[in-house]
Amino acid sequence: MDIQGLNKFIPLSGLGLTILVICYYLARSSTESADFLYQTQEITSGNIESTVNASGTIAPVVTVEVGSELSGVISELKADFNSQVEKGQLIARLDSRTIRARLQQSEADLAMAKALREQHEAGLEKSLAQLTLAKYEHSRQSELFGRQLVSQSEVDNRLAMLRMAAADTELSRAQVKASDAQILQRLAQLEQAKLDLERTKIRSPVSGIVINRQVDIGQTVAASLSAPILFEIAQDLAQMQIEADVDEADIGRLRNGQKVRFQVDAYPSRKFYGQISQIRKASTTVSSIVTYKVIINADNADQSLLPGMTANVDIILGKKNDVMRVPNTALRFRPANAPQFAGRVAKPLEDFILTLDLQGQQKKNVDLILKEFDDDMQAFKKSSAGNWRSEENLQQIRQKLTNQLKLSLTKDQFEKFRDLKQNRVVRGQYGDKVHSHAEVWILEDESPRRVSIMTGLSNDEHTELISNELSVGSRVIVRVSRRQKK
Numbered sequence: 001m002d003i004q005g006l007n008k009f010i011p012l013s014g015l016g017l018t019i020l021v022i023c024y025y026l027a028r029s030s031t032e033s034a035d036f037l038y039q040t041q042e043i044t045s046g047n048i049e050s051t052v053n054a055s056g057t058i059a060p061v062v063t064v065e066v067g068s069e070l071s072g073v074i075s076e077l078k079a080d081f082n083s084q085v086e087k088g089q090l091i092a093r094l095d096s097r098t099i100r101a102r103l104q105q106s107e108a109d110l111a112m113a114k115a116l117r118e119q120h121e122a123g124l125e126k127s128l129a130q131l132t133l134a135k136y137e138h139s140r141q142s143e144l145f146g147r148q149l150v151s152q153s154e155v156d157n158r159l160a161m162l163r164m165a166a167a168d169t170e171l172s173r174a175q176v177k178a179s180d181a182q183i184l185q186r187l188a189q190l191e192q193a194k195l196d197l198e199r200t201k202i203r204s205p206v207s208g209i210v211i212n213r214q215v216d217i218g219q220t221v222a223a224s225l226s227a228p229i230l231f232e233i234a235q236d237l238a239q240m241q242i243e244a245d246v247d248e249a250d251i252g253r254l255r256n257g258q259k260v261r262f263q264v265d266a267y268p269s270r271k272f273y274g275q276i277s278q279i280r281k282a283s284t285t286v287s288s289i290v291t292y293k294v295i296i297n298a299d300n301a302d303q304s305l306l307p308g309m310t311a312n313v314d315i316i317l318g319k320k321n322d323v324m325r326v327p328n329t330a331l332r333f334r335p336a337n338a339p340q341f342a343g344r345v346a347k348p349l350e351d352f353i354l355t356l357d358l359q360g361q362q363k364k365n366v367d368l369i370l371k372e373f374d375d376d377m378q379a380f381k382k383s384s385a386g387n388w389r390s391e392e393n394l395q396q397i398r399q400k401l402t403n404q405l406k407l408s409l410t411k412d413q414f415e416k417f418r419d420l421k422q423n424r425v426v427r428g429q430y431g432d433k434v435h436s437h438a439e440v441w442i443l444e445d446e447s448p449r450r451v452s453i454m455t456g457l458s459n460d461e462h463t464e465l466i467s468n469e470l471s472v473g474s475r476v477i478v479r480v481s482r483r484q485k486k
Contacts, residue, residue, distance in 0.1 A: 036482060038443055040475040041330065047321045048457045048464050051261075051314040052253060054294070056244030058264070058309040060234035061297070064206050067227030070094060070199050074219045081213055085204040085233065092202035092215070092230060099200055103193035110186035117179030124172035127165065134158070134165035208235040211307055237303050242274065242296040242311045245284070249398075251292045253317055254279055260296050262311040267304065274298030276315065318457050325462035326453070330440045330476040335448045358413075365408045373401045438463075440470075441477040448477055 072094035079091035138158040144150040212232035215221065221228045242262065246254065260274045278295035285291075296313065298305065358366055376397045406414050438455045441448040456464035470476075 036480050038448065038477050039479045039481070040443060041327045041478050043465060043470055043472055043474045043476060044325050044462075045322060045472045046325055046462070047319070048323060048325060048459055048462055049319045050317040050457045050459050052246065052250045052317060054244040054246045054250075054313045054315065056242040056294075056296070056311050056313060058240050058242055058298075058305050058311055059307050060211070060237060061239045061241050062206075062208075062235035063211070063307075064208070064233045064235060065229045066091070066202065066205065066231040066233060067229050068094065068199075068202060068221050068223055069227055070099075070196060071221060071223045072096075072098075072200065074215050074217050074221065077213075077215075077217055079204070079210050079213070079231065081210060083210045085208065085210060087204060087207045089204045090201055091204050091210075094200040094202070094221075096197055096200040099193065099197045103190070103197055106186065106190040106193045110183065110190055113179065113182040113186045117176065117183060120172065120175035120179045124169070124176050127169040127172040131162075131165040131169045134162040138162045202230060204231075204233060206233060206235045208233045209237055234307065237305075237307075238299070238301055240298050240300045240305050240307075241277070242298060242313060244294045244296060244311070244313050245291040246294050246315075248283070248290040248292065251279070251294075254294060254315060259316045260298075260313055261316060262296075262298070262313040264305065264309045264311055266306075266309060270304075272298055272305065272311075320457050320464060323456070324465040324467075324470075324472055326440060326455070326465040326470075326476060327478055328458070328461060328463055329478040331438055331455070331463060333441055333477050333479060335441065335480065362408060366405070369401065369404045369408060372404075373397070376400070442470075442475065443477060451476075 074092060075095040076093035077091070078089075078093070079085055083091075085091060138155075138161070141150055141155045141158040145152065145155045210231055211234045213230070214228075214232075215230045221230070242260075254276060256276050256279065258276045260276060262272050262274065263270070264272070274296045276294060277297045280293040280295070283290050283292055294315075380393060380397060405417065409417060436455050438453050440451050440453055442451055443449070451467075451469055453470065454466035456466055458464065
């Protein structure tokens with residue numbers, strides 16, 4: 001453009017320049033909208049069931065391990081896999097020949113101890129008789145000495161004999177006591193031999209079904225350090241339990257008594273039911289993933305469920321029928337091509353933080369954590385192109401936030417924050433009273449428009465929609481793609 005053309009352009013009024021700018025941006029916006037294709041889905045009516053998914057192992061409610069207190073060779077088996085046994089029933093036997101020989105030896109030792117006691121008792125009676133005689137002789141000699149009929153030496157001799165007789169008597173009494181002790185010892189050895197002989201007979205401690213047998217005839221079992229396990233007996237297979245591992249993010253949503261639906265690979269078309277009986281407080285950490293053990297009781301009257309089966313569990317948090325449902329993909333959608341649609345991802349978290357009344361350095365630390373979380377979420381949205389498909393990366397971002405807040409907040413503050421967060425995330429867990437604010441996007445003049453909504457119960461595919469603006473049949477944006485240029 002030459003100087004003259006420029007001079008012609010400059011006198012344009014401010015109004016004219018504004019019109020030109022508006023027209024430029026309208027044309028640009030129209031061009032940008034034309035560059036994208038928006039895919040939509042209808043809001044439908046139907047049922048929603050909110051669940052927590054987990055997996056676990058099926059096991060009998062009571063399993064008893066039967067062992068052996070003795071070392072020896074298995075000489076006889078009276079039970080096998082799947083055998084129905086009664087309490088006290090003989091299920092195996094150890095070779096008892098060595099024990100029987102020891103029993104006979106104990107009986108012989110006891111007989112010898114009793115004979116020796118009789119001998120010592122006879123000796124005691126003899127000593128007592130000699131003591132009596134010695135007392136009489138000493139008394140008689142003392143009387144004769146008083147009459148001066150015998151000498152002092154005679155009296156002294158009788159006194160010495162009396163003392164010797166008394167000593168012999170005490171020795172005989174001690175020998176009798178030692179014999180009594182030896183008899184008790186031999187009796188104990190005999191009882192031990194009888195007990196060991198009885199222990200060679202392995203009996204079932206409970207009534208149930210043998211689910212595992214770990215020995216065969218001729219096998220040697222060693223009980224020197226610990227009792228070896230010979231059998232495993234399930235007390236009652238009509239009642240089973242599932243030990244399910246639940247992620248820490250879901251454990252706060254569970255309560256005792258909640259209904260459970262599960263399936264096993266053996267019966268892919270069949271559904272089984274149970275309920276939570278126990279939520280154990282001890283955690284398990286594997287590869288930085290924290291889980292908690294949840295015990296689920298289930299009826300097994302037909303004994304279709306077998307110990308060791310893997311159960312795919314759905315813990316039912318809530319269920320509603322005939323409600324408006326919005327696809328979850330619509331709740332995750334955010335237009336990526338327009339910055340004005342972005343918003344701050346961390347805003348709901350900021351609302352929670354305000355209730356904690358943080359002060360000073362603690363507030364600064366939390367602000368930095370939220371800023372970092374917001375940056376991570378914005379980067380995630382950009383890398384996901386608005387589709388939010390990478391759930392693993394999303395979970396890592398959320399876990400990072402949780403770990404950082406746990407270090408910065410006090411224990412009471414963190415518990416309060418987690419409770420508030422769960423009350424927001426767990427939609428409809430306690431009925432209609434718990435709802436959450438959200439947003440969806442609809443097409444209006446071929447451009448996305450944000451609509452604020454209220455949500456309730458949620459599952460993997462749909463979320464309950466509580467809204468006056470939208471209705472069944474309304475279409476919401478679920479994803480966007482770039483239009484291919486011809």
